Amino acid sequence: MKAALYGYVQRQKAGAETVKSWLEKRVENMIKEQIALPVWLITHP
DSSP, X not given: OHHHHHHHHHXXXXXXXXXXXXXXXXXXXXXHHHHHHHXXXXXXX
């Protein structure tokens, strides 16, 4: 029982890490887009 619970907790942690890294990528891409658009507008009159 304890081993099953431990495995479940490890999976939850792994899932949380996956979500965290996905969110970080999303935020990073959003920031890049926020920067890229004004730069593109400035460089393409």
